[in-house]
Amino acid sequence: MFFITYLRRELRRRMRQAVFIALGLALGVGLVVTVAAASAGVNKAQSGVLSALYGVGTDITVTGNAPPPHYSSAGSTQPAKATPPPSKNGQTLQISPGGGAQICDNGHCVNAAGHTYDRLVPPYQEPISASTVAAVARLHDVAAAAGVLTLVDSAITYPATSAGSPQLATFTVDGVGTGHTPVGPLAAATISSGHFFTPADSHADVAVVDSGYAASNNLKIGSTITIKQVRFTVIGIVTQPQDTSPPDVYIPLARAQTLATATKNLGGSVANTVNLIYVAAASAADIPAVQHEISRRLPSDIVTAAGSLARQVTGSVSSAAKLTSDLGKWVSVLVLIAAFAMASLLTMAAVARRAAEFGTLKALGWPTRRIIAQVLGESLAIGIAGAAAGVGLGYAGAAIIAAVAPSLSATAPSSTIGSMQQVVQAGGTALGNRTVVVPLSPSITIGVIVLAVILAMAGGLLAGALGSWRIARLRPAGALTLVA
Amino acid sequence: MYKLTGVTKEYQKGRGVVGALQGVDLTIADGEWLAVRGRTGHGKSTLLNLLGGLDRATGGTVELDGTDLGALRETQLTRLRAQSIGFIFQTFNLIPTLSAAENVESALIPLRVSQADRKARTAAALESVGLADRAAHLPAELSGGQQQRVAIARALVKEPKVLLADEPTGNLDEDTRDDIIGLLEHLWRDRGLTLILVTHDTSIARRAQRTGVMTNGQLTIRQESPNR
Numbered sequence: 062m063f064f065i066t067y068l069r070r071e072l073r074r075r076m077r078q079a080v081f082i083a084l085g086l087a088l089g090v091g092l093v094v095t096v097a098a099a100s101a102g103v104n105k106a107q108s109g110v111l112s113a114l115y116g117v118g119t120d121i122t123v124t125g126n127a128p129p130p131h132y133s134s135a136g137s138t139q140p141a142k143a144t145p146p147p148s149k150n151g152q153t154l155q156i157s158p159g160g161g162a163q164i165c166d167n168g169h170c171v172n173a174a175g176h177t178y179d180r181l182v183p184p185y186q187e188p189i190s191a192s193t194v195a196a197v198a199r200l201h202d203v204a205a206a207a208g209v210l211t212l213v214d215s216a217i218t219y220p221a222t223s224a225g226s227p228q229l230a231t232f233t234v235d236g237v238g239t240g241h242t243p244v245g246p247l248a249a250a251t252i253s254s255g256h257f258f259t260p261a262d263s264h265a266d267v268a269v270v271d272s273g274y275a276a277s278n279n280l281k282i283g284s285t286i287t288i289k290q291v292r293f294t295v296i297g298i299v300t301q302p303q304d305t306s307p308p309d310v311y312i313p314l315a316r317a318q319t320l321a322t323a324t325k326n327l328g329g330s331v332a333n334t335v336n337l338i339y340v341a342a343a344s345a346a347d348i349p350a351v352q353h354e355i356s357r358r359l360p361s362d363i364v365t366a367a368g369s370l371a372r373q374v375t376g377s378v379s380s381a382a383k384l385t386s387d388l389g390k391w392v393s394v395l396v397l398i399a400a401f402a403m404a405s406l407l408t409m410a411a412v413a414r415r416a417a418e419f420g421t422l423k424a425l426g427w428p429t430r431r432i433i434a435q436v437l438g439e440s441l442a443i444g445i446a447g448a449a450a451g452v453g454l455g456y457a458g459a460a461i462i463a464a465v466a467p468s469l470s471a472t473a474p475s476s477t478i479g480s481m482q483q484v485v486q487a488g489g490t491a492l493g494n495r496t497v498v499v500p501l502s503p504s505i506t507i508g509v510i511v512l513a514v515i516l517a518m519a520g521g522l523l524a525g526a527l528g529s530w531r532i533a534r535l536r537p538a539g540a541l542t543l544v545a
Numbered sequence: 546m547y548k549l550t551g552v553t554k555e556y557q558k559g560r561g562v563v564g565a566l567q568g569v570d571l572t573i574a575d576g577e578w579l580a581v582r583g584r585t586g587h588g589k590s591t592l593l594n595l596l597g598g599l600d601r602a603t604g605g606t607v608e609l610d611g612t613d614l615g616a617l618r619e620t621q622l623t624r625l626r627a628q629s630i631g632f633i634f635q636t637f638n639l640i641p642t643l644s645a646a647e648n649v650e651s652a653l654i655p656l657r658v659s660q661a662d663r664k665a666r667t668a669a670a671l672e673s674v675g676l677a678d679r680a681a682h683l684p685a686e687l688s689g690g691q692q693q694r695v696a697i698a699r700a701l702v703k704e705p706k707v708l709l710a711d712e713p714t715g716n717l718d719e720d721t722r723d724d725i726i727g728l729l730e731h732l733w734r735d736r737g738l739t740l741i742l743v744t745h746d747t748s749i750a751r752r753a754q755r756t757g758v759m760t761n762g763q764l765t766i767r768q769e770s771p772n773r
Contacts, residue, residue, distance in 0.1 A: 063647070063654055063663075070642035421638040424599055425699070426627020426655040428620065538600035541634070 068438045079443050082404045086447030086520045087454055089400035090513045093393045094455020098503035099462050106501055119244050120348045123338040123355060124363045125187035154178045175221035181214045181289040181321045188334035189362060197338055200354055202347035207245035208335035210236035210317045214288050232309040234288060236317020239263045244339040255282040255297035263313050269297040274309035289320040404524035408440055412528040419532055420540020433529040444521020448514040459503035466501040546739050547573040551605035554591050565591040567762035578733055578740040580750035583759030589743040590711055596741060597630050597709045598622040627655040631700030635712035637692040639684040645695045646680035652699045670702035690721035710742040
């Protein structure tokens with residue numbers, strides 16, 4: 062075909078210039094691909110962060126609001142000003158008149174030496190009635206809802222003699238439903254050994270433990286762990302997705318509600334309550350409406366959707382997101398403009414140099430549109446070469462970022478994070494910000510490759526169009542006079 | 546064939562106007578060979594451009610077979626050039642990246658001739674100028690005379706009515722010049738072409754049927770040669 066032959070020969074003649082233009086376009090396109098890949102990586106990291114903070118498959122969380130402060134908060138260096146009052150239905154730790162610690166249980170106090178004081182408490186949040194979970198699950202456009210009681214077990218073991226100091230051991234416990242639900246802390250977990258809970262386990266002293274916690278405490282199926290002086294048998298060991306920070310132990314919700322004790326100003330009891338509801342909407346489009354409806358029905362609770370959580374996430378992942386969306390985008394645009402301008406100028410210069418050729422073709426009776434098509438074809442071919450090279454450069458750029466980029470961290474305020482593990486301090490329960498570290502893994506999608514090809518071809522066509530504009534204005538006699 | 550009546554052509558040069566042609570009247574018959582002589586800058590090439598539809602007259606009319614070229618749209622003029630007018634240039638004006646055969650073939654592209662027909666006609670045209678064995682050569686691989694033969698083949702492959710040659714031997718040595726003029730004369734006789742040839746060379750002009758001399762944009766027919 063004459064068109065192809067002519068195009069091929071012309072590009073071969075102007076090989077150096079064609080390569081130069083293609084490389085210019087490739088540079089611009091490669092930068093766009095790299096920035097897009099980095100941006101996709103950051104988005105993926107953000108998704109990972111949100112999953113870690115929020116729970117896989119969860120669209121909305123509902124948590125109880127924190128009541129007015131009574132004890133010291135997380136990070137506070139001030140000691141608690143109030144001592145927890147004695148409890149009639151659980152252990153308390155008190156100071157004896159002689160100054161030693163004593164453990165009181167239902168009004169009966171013993172010297173703490175040689176004993177363990179074990180507390181299982183929820184975070185410092187208003188409890189949510191368990192019936193609310195069912196009410197939320199019944200809402201229109203809600204696919205599933207699961208209530209969870211997040212707890213922290215802290216055990217202080219006092220030595221039998223005055224030599225030595227008390228040992229504090231804490232671990233986190235989630236009281237979860239024993240039926241299957243598509244949302245909740247176990248929704249994304251995979252069982253490593255044993256099995257998940259069954260409905261028959263709802264009141265049993267059985268536990269599922271996280272694989273990390275099991276490994277560090279040498280727990281196996283059949284091992285026992287003590288929670289609030291009750292021995293639970295391990296029936297399953299689970300692995301949660303990477304980047305998440307799961308609780309250490311899961312026990313049936315009913316058992317958690319029975320064993321846990323809330324501080325007095327939260328009512329002292331957590332019976333029939335949860336402090337976190339995981340909600341999955343029927344579709345992504347339904348999330349705002351569902352969030353609005355839950356907020357309307359539960360005005361005193363904190364209702365958080367993934368989107369609002371994302372806005373509150375700070376840290377290097379947030380900085381990286383800003384970097385890619387602001388600086389990266391504009392640098393890419395500027396380089397693209399420079400590449401397009403360079404391609405256009407070089408193409409126009411080439412057209413000017415070929416005035417004789419085009420004048421001759423016009424004299425031979427070639428219609429202007431046919432000559433323009435020839436020039437556009439050449440520019441398009443250069444654009445396609447630039448696209449191919451640009452995608453290659455983009456992959457290289459993404460590989461470099463993956464190799465050298467540090468992991469990103471994200472910090473979210475605790476008030477918005479339902480599944481967040483709590484920080485326990487002696488004398489009370491306090492909440493702190495949660496930081497998750499995720500790797501930055503740039504990824505190049507088909508969409509990005511298509512964008513790169515379109516951009517490079519657009520650059521080539523723009524250059525060709527400007528050259529064509531000159532050709533269209535070229536009068537054959539004038540062109541031939543230039544030759545002469 | 547051609548009828549020029551009061552043709553003028555003016556160019557803007559700076560703030561002034563330069564008259565390249567000043568009231569040219571000329572009639573050229575079918576199959577005639579007209580040579581146009583004259584010094585550089587006196588309007589020879591301008592006249593040829595108007596005859597070939599490469600430019601438009603400022604005043605007067607240029608008619609080809611009764612059609613006023615000045616009244617045609619650009620696309621119509623382009624079509625006319627593609628079908629009826631062959632050009633030969635002093636500098637050959639071959640496309641440097643295309644082979645001799647592809648250069649010849651390029652003249653058939655606007656006529657939408659089938660590829661097989663293009664190949665056949667190209668081969669025949671190169672054969673007629675004695676370059677069948679140089680078909681695959683690039684212009685840079687050919688001598689000046691061979692390049693001009695390729696240009697002649699390109700002009701004739703579409704079987705035009707008119708052949709316009711602008712100093713076709715201006716870049717050639719004396720022997721090659723004679724070869725080329727001999728070839729043109731042969732083709733003119735053989736094909737019944739109307740040949741309008743611009744030249745500085747009096748000896749070439751003498752071989753034409755008529756010779757016109759351009760002086761300051763005015764054409765004077767001075768000679769009728771034995772070819773008539």
